[in-house]
Amino acid sequence: MKKNYLLTPGPTPLPPEVCEALARPIIHHRTPQFQAILKEVGEGLQYIFQTKNDVFILTSSGTGAMEAAVVNLLSSGDTAITVEGGKFGERWTELCKAYGINAKVLKVEWGKAVDPKEIEKLLKQDPTIKAVFVTACETSTGVDNNIKAIAEVIKPTKAVLVVDAISALASVDLKTDEWGLDMVVSGSQKGMMLPPGLGFISISEKAYKLIEVSRSPRYYLDLRLAKKAWAKTDTPFTPAISVIIALKAALDIIKQQGLENIFARHKKMADATRKAMLALGLELFAPSAASEGVTAVKVPQGIDGEKLVKTMRDTHGVTIAGGQAELKGKVFRIAHMGYINEFDIILGISCLEKVLYQMGHKFELGKGIKAAEEVFLK
Amino acid sequence: MKKNYLLTPGPTPLPPEVCEALARPIIHHRTPQFQAILKEVGEGLQYIFQTKNDVFILTSSGTGAMEAAVVNLLSSGDTAITVEGGKFGERWTELCKAYGINAKVLKVEWGKAVDPKEIEKLLKQDPTIKAVFVTACETSTGVDNNIKAIAEVIKPTKAVLVVDAISALASVDLKTDEWGLDMVVSGSQKGMMLPPGLGFISISEKAYKLIEVSRSPRYYLDLRLAKKAWAKTDTPFTPAISVIIALKAALDIIKQQGLENIFARHKKMADATRKAMLALGLELFAPSAASEGVTAVKVPQGIDGEKLVKTMRDTHGVTIAGGQAELKGKVFRIAHMGYINEFDIILGISCLEKVLYQMGHKFELGKGIKAAEEVFLK
Numbered sequence: 001m002k003k004n005y006l007l008t009p010g011p012t013p014l015p016p017e018v019c020e021a022l023a024r025p026i027i028h029h030r031t032p033q034f035q036a037i038l039k040e041v042g043e044g045l046q047y048i049f050q051t052k053n054d055v056f057i058l059t060s061s062g063t064g065a066m067e068a069a070v071v072n073l074l075s076s077g078d079t080a081i082t083v084e085g086g087k088f089g090e091r092w093t094e095l096c097k098a099y100g101i102n103a104k105v106l107k108v109e110w111g112k113a114v115d116p117k118e119i120e121k122l123l124k125q126d127p128t129i130k131a132v133f134v135t136a137c138e139t140s141t142g143v144d145n146n147i148k149a150i151a152e153v154i155k156p157t158k159a160v161l162v163v164d165a166i167s168a169l170a171s172v173d174l175k176t177d178e179w180g181l182d183m184v185v186s187g188s189q190k191g192m193m194l195p196p197g198l199g200f201i202s203i204s205e206k207a208y209k210l211i212e213v214s215r216s217p218r219y220y221l222d223l224r225l226a227k228k229a230w231a232k233t234d235t236p237f238t239p240a241i242s243v244i245i246a247l248k249a250a251l252d253i254i255k256q257q258g259l260e261n262i263f264a265r266h267k268k269m270a271d272a273t274r275k276a277m278l279a280l281g282l283e284l285f286a287p288s289a290a291s292e293g294v295t296a297v298k299v300p301q302g303i304d305g306e307k308l309v310k311t312m313r314d315t316h317g318v319t320i321a322g323g324q325a326e327l328k329g330k331v332f333r334i335a336h337m338g339y340i341n342e343f344d345i346i347l348g349i350s351c352l353e354k355v356l357y358q359m360g361h362k363f364e365l366g367k368g369i370k371a372a373e374e375v376f377l378k
Numbered sequence: 379m380k381k382n383y384l385l386t387p388g389p390t391p392l393p394p395e396v397c398e399a400l401a402r403p404i405i406h407h408r409t410p411q412f413q414a415i416l417k418e419v420g421e422g423l424q425y426i427f428q429t430k431n432d433v434f435i436l437t438s439s440g441t442g443a444m445e446a447a448v449v450n451l452l453s454s455g456d457t458a459i460t461v462e463g464g465k466f467g468e469r470w471t472e473l474c475k476a477y478g479i480n481a482k483v484l485k486v487e488w489g490k491a492v493d494p495k496e497i498e499k500l501l502k503q504d505p506t507i508k509a510v511f512v513t514a515c516e517t518s519t520g521v522d523n524n525i526k527a528i529a530e531v532i533k534p535t536k537a538v539l540v541v542d543a544i545s546a547l548a549s550v551d552l553k554t555d556e557w558g559l560d561m562v563v564s565g566s567q568k569g570m571m572l573p574p575g576l577g578f579i580s581i582s583e584k585a586y587k588l589i590e591v592s593r594s595p596r597y598y599l600d601l602r603l604a605k606k607a608w609a610k611t612d613t614p615f616t617p618a619i620s621v622i623i624a625l626k627a628a629l630d631i632i633k634q635q636g637l638e639n640i641f642a643r644h645k646k647m648a649d650a651t652r653k654a655m656l657a658l659g660l661e662l663f664a665p666s667a668a669s670e671g672v673t674a675v676k677v678p679q680g681i682d683g684e685k686l687v688k689t690m691r692d693t694h695g696v697t698i699a700g701g702q703a704e705l706k707g708k709v710f711r712i713a714h715m716g717y718i719n720e721f722d723i724i725l726g727i728s729c730l731e732k733v734l735y736q737m738g739h740k741f742e743l744g745k746g747i748k749a750a751e752e753v754f755l756k
Contacts, residue, residue, distance in 0.1 A: 004403065004405070006403075006404065006405070006406060008406050010616065011404045011405075011406060011407070011616070011619060012404075013403065013404065014403060014404050019401040019402070019403070020401065022400040022401050022620060023397040023398065023400050023401030024397070025382065025384075025391065025392060025397070026384065026389045026390075026391065026392050026567075026573055027382070027384070027389075027697075028384060028386050028389060028697050028699075029389070029574075031691065031697065032692075059437075059438055059439045059442070059574065059575055060437055060438055060442065060598065061437045061598070061615040061616045061617070061618075062615075062616065063597075063598050063615040063616075064437070064438065064442075064598045064615075067597055067598045076595075094597065095597050098595050098596060098597040098600075099595045099597075100595060187616070189404075189616060189619075195404055195618065195619055195620035195621075196407075196437065196616045196617065196618055196619055197437055197575045197618035197620070197621060216595070217454075217476050217477045217478060217594070217595065218476060219441075219445055219472065219473050219476040219477075220438065220439070220441050220442045220445045220599070221598070222476075237439040237440075237441040237442075238388060238389070238439045238440065238441075238565070238567060238574045239439070239574065240439075240573065240574055240575035240618065240621075241389060241567075241573055241574055242400060242573035242575070242621075243573075243575060243618075243620075313409065314410075319405075319406050319409065321406075
């Protein structure tokens with residue numbers, strides 16, 4: 001009897017309260033009833049983003065929110081730094097290129113975090129740089145960048161810091177206001193425990209000044225329209241009503257658990273997962289900067305990485321993620337963010353042990369589980 | 379005991395099968411399981427769009443799909459005709475302006491359909507016109523434009539015809555291939571009986587040629603990326619998975635009912651609504667081109683139009699739409715598209731009669747219902 005388990009870094013599993021909210025009869029978005037929900041989720045998002053500024057809701061994938069950051073801040077001919085340490089860092093560069101923005105690409109070895117000093121150096125070399133685009137949790141490599149340290153080198157400059165927190169939000173600690181993050185963009189299908197379809201974006205005062213002068217063409221993703229509508233507790237275009245109603249349900253869960261406890265849970269699950277992998281004789285892909293939201297593991301020699309992921313999913317119902325782009329077949333990734341708890345991790349490790357064993361990887365059965373249980377017992 | 383009824387032109391009510399599909403545990407989008415769904419909904423959309431060409435799915439509001447049409451077809455400096463007979467026609471102009479496209483605005487009196495000869499004249503005057511943007515069902519005024527006749531005057535020219543079918547799709551007949559509609563854009567929350575959050579777009583060969591040469595900056599809405607991904611039954615970015623799964627449920631219902639029967643139902647409901655309004659001594663806003671998807675009615679003198687809509691909604695749970703922009707307070711609109719049947723129309727008219735009566739409008743109680751019932755009995 002196969003059951004389905006999701007241990008992927010987006011989408012993540014949905015709590016029953018979220019499923020229930022999604023299934024409710026739809027309501028109209030231009031009603032006092034929906035406005036009350038918008039107001040409440042707006043406040044909830046401020047709590048999650050750790051900001052006093054407005055957080056805007058876009059009806060789009062996370063990439064739509066990333067594009068909103070680029071086009072609202074910069075114009076063709078402007079210069080920006082993009083930090084490329086994986087597939088999602090590359091997306092910042094692609095977005096800049098699409099809009100004629102001169103992207104100074106800071107290449108970081110996949111599996112490593114960016115050194116904030118490298119950003120500092122580039123900013124000193126070129127004072128015309130208007131923005132720095134960085135990925136908080138680079139999902140493709142399982143790396144968490146040190147956003148706090150990056151913010152410190154950017155703060156004294158004219159540049160704004162834009163953080164892709166699509167996987168990081170509500171997963172790892174991100175103190176938007178305290179650290180001085182000018183734009184934080186995110187999506188619904190990761191730490192927020194929702195289906196994909198919503199983008200979120202917070203904007204500092206420093207960033208607003210750029211929005212007012214950006215000449216990039218935009219309409220659907222124009223944050224000036226979003227701001228104008230938000231002042232009336234509204235959205236400029238028909239929003240993804242049902243996901244916003246589910247967002248209220250998810251926020252209720254998050255507020256009840258408390259952000260600090262959620263971060264601690266993710267940290268513990270990440271630790272347990274890493275210890276389990278090492279106990280199975282496996283190697284972490286990003287040992288020096290391993291993410292608290294997703295663990296990337298090298299596929300051991302002699303094992304077909306794609307077959308491993310496929311067998312876990314198609315035979316046993318346990319969906320983990322394979323490698324993307326140049327890491328295809330070379331790593332697998334186990335997510336521990338959102339509506340995932342220790343027993344999800346345990347069953348994921350158990351399934352991994354089973355399939356690795358069948359595929360001929362040599363290790364002592366149960367040793368991964370034991371290592372994880374030891375962490376969870378602490 | 380208040381129950382909630384939705385008679386608005388988007389969102390429209392959700393069938394229970396759609397609600398159930400939305401509530402299911404989420405699945406990952408890069409799996410054979412989801413690919414099978416994508417393939418099936420792709421074919422279903424071809425049936426609904428009446429086209430053999432691919433129909434792409436965007437994770438956005440309908441406006442996102444409209445923007446996709448503009449930026450993929452045209453470049454800054456190009457010239458296009460926008461037909462403005464209401465709020466949604468104006469959106470085409472705004473989109474063109476945002477991207478530096480020279481919009482020749484064809485103003486049409488609100489409440490009237492555009493005369494195809496006017497489009498023909500403009501096209502003859504200026505052979506550089508690359509595209510004509512028109513609204514099939516102008517929801518703000520309750521007008522259906524004659525898309526077939528418009529297509530006939532555009533077909534012999536170099537220009538492409540782009541149809542906003544956000545309210546029209548699966549609501550009124552639109553023969554994309556047979557009539558020669560180059561781009562048809564739509565959204566999920568109208569005739570498709572889904573929550574908002576998905577945009578749809580079909581593309582003719584004539585339109586593809588423009589997409590290949592457009593220099594407008596784009597990324598999230600780049601249809602070249604959508605096409606490339608679609609060739610592998612995939613989407614370029616994480617799609618609104620749960621709404622796509624619900625789309626399959628909605629398509630099953632639509633296919634089972636048959637498009638022809640759905641159009642006939644809408645036609646009958648429109649006829650019943652119009653006859654009922656006249657029987658109550660009310661005046662239609664668009665008598666010469668009344669939409670089959672939504673009926674706009676003039677608020678009678680002495681009646682507060684906004685209060686009428688508010689009372690129906692807040693006291694009785696019956697949500698109809700008020701007027702937008704310059705029609706605010708001057709019209710109300712009753713939708714009869716999507717998951718709405720004759721008894722929804724009956725209860726809507728009954729509620730309208732009750733509130734109009736209380737507000738002092740003079741008419742014989744029950745006369746609107748009688749007129750509608752006579753139509754439904756036919």
